[in-house]
Amino acid sequence: MPVVAIFSLGEIAMFRAIATDLDGTLLDAESRITPRSVAALQRAHAAGCRLIIATGRHYRDVQFLLDGIELPISVISANGARVHAVDGTPLAAANLAPALVQKLVQPALVRDAELALYLDDRKLACRYTGSLNGYLDRAEVHASLADYHGRDVAKIIYCGEPEQLRLVEQDIRYRFDGQLALTYSQDCYLEVMAPGVSKGQALRQLLAGMDIAAEDCAAFGDAMNDVEMLQLVGHPHLMANASQHLRQQVPHGRHIGHHAESAVAALLESRFAAYGV
Numbered sequence: 001m002p003v004v005a006i007f008s009l010g011e012i013a014m015f016r017a018i019a020t021d022l023d024g025t026l027l028d029a030e031s032r033i034t035p036r037s038v039a040a041l042q043r044a045h046a047a048g049c050r051l052i053i054a055t056g057r058h059y060r061d062v063q064f065l066l067d068g069i070e071l072p073i074s075v076i077s078a079n080g081a082r083v084h085a086v087d088g089t090p091l092a093a094a095n096l097a098p099a100l101v102q103k104l105v106q107p108a109l110v111r112d113a114e115l116a117l118y119l120d121d122r123k124l125a126c127r128y129t130g131s132l133n134g135y136l137d138r139a140e141v142h143a144s145l146a147d148y149h150g151r152d153v154a155k156i157i158y159c160g161e162p163e164q165l166r167l168v169e170q171d172i173r174y175r176f177d178g179q180l181a182l183t184y185s186q187d188c189y190l191e192v193m194a195p196g197v198s199k200g201q202a203l204r205q206l207l208a209g210m211d212i213a214a215e216d217c218a219a220f221g222d223a224m225n226d227v228e229m230l231q232l233v234g235h236p237h238l239m240a241n242a243s244q245h246l247r248q249q250v251p252h253g254r255h256i257g258h259h260a261e262s263a264v265a266a267l268l269e270s271r272f273a274a275y276g277v
Contacts, residue, residue: 016212017049019229036265054219079197081118083206103176157189168190172192179195183198183227218236220256224245
């Protein structure tokens with residue numbers, strides 16, 4: 001069923017920025033940005049909204065997805081560990097401490113999970129069997145990362161069965177309490193960044209630089225790595241495919257349709273049609 005929304009012009013006037021997740025949110029079932037979504041973003045831009053992608057993906061992957069889309073889009077990547085301006089200028093970067101990385105990649109902690117490290121210029125993968133394919137296209141695969149020096153790492157991602165990852169998470173929290181930021185982009189993806197890193201914190205800093213209040217920003221997400229971002233903004237939107245854990249953390253969020261049905265685009269179309277754009 002299509003999304004139908006009615007907005008007052010006063011509400012629309014406060015809508016000055018849009019921050020959207022990619023996987024499970026803006027992207028369709030084939031991990032594409034559809035022409036309909038591009039047209040909706042163009043419409044929002046024409047209305048004066050600033051556009052922001054906020055994703056767990058690597059910045060280079062976002063560049064690939066945005067190739068050919070002629071829109072000024074700021075990018076929060078690696079769950080907030082990297083922030084780039086619309087022209088690609090780096091605005092913020094937060095790396096994990098090398099000594100912690102060296103401990104986090106040891107087989108005793110990793111167990112049998114797949115593992116990947118996000119660096120600025122590449123991704124390093126270990127025990128790669130293909131489960132991370134959507135995130136690790138063109139990754140540099142290694143038999144082991146146990147001897148990696150640990151420098152320049154924006155994010156570590158572990159891939160495995162939820163029960164397996166819960167053990168990894170418990171081990172990390174017990175050994176490194178307060179020294180890391182942990183989140184899940186899906187039940188099968190445990191992601192680790194430097195302390196204080198989140199999409200929400202990166203968005204807060206980006207909006208401040210744009211002189212836009214968080215209350216005037218809309219955000220769209222589907223997973224636990226979107227929690228801080230959705231809790232920050234004045235207009236949080238949760239996908240129909242959003243995790244139950246996210247729904248519990250953002251009870252005031254507006255529920256919209258499924259990502260496979262271009263629900264973000266449908267919401268933006270309704271909103272800006274009411275504004276005459």
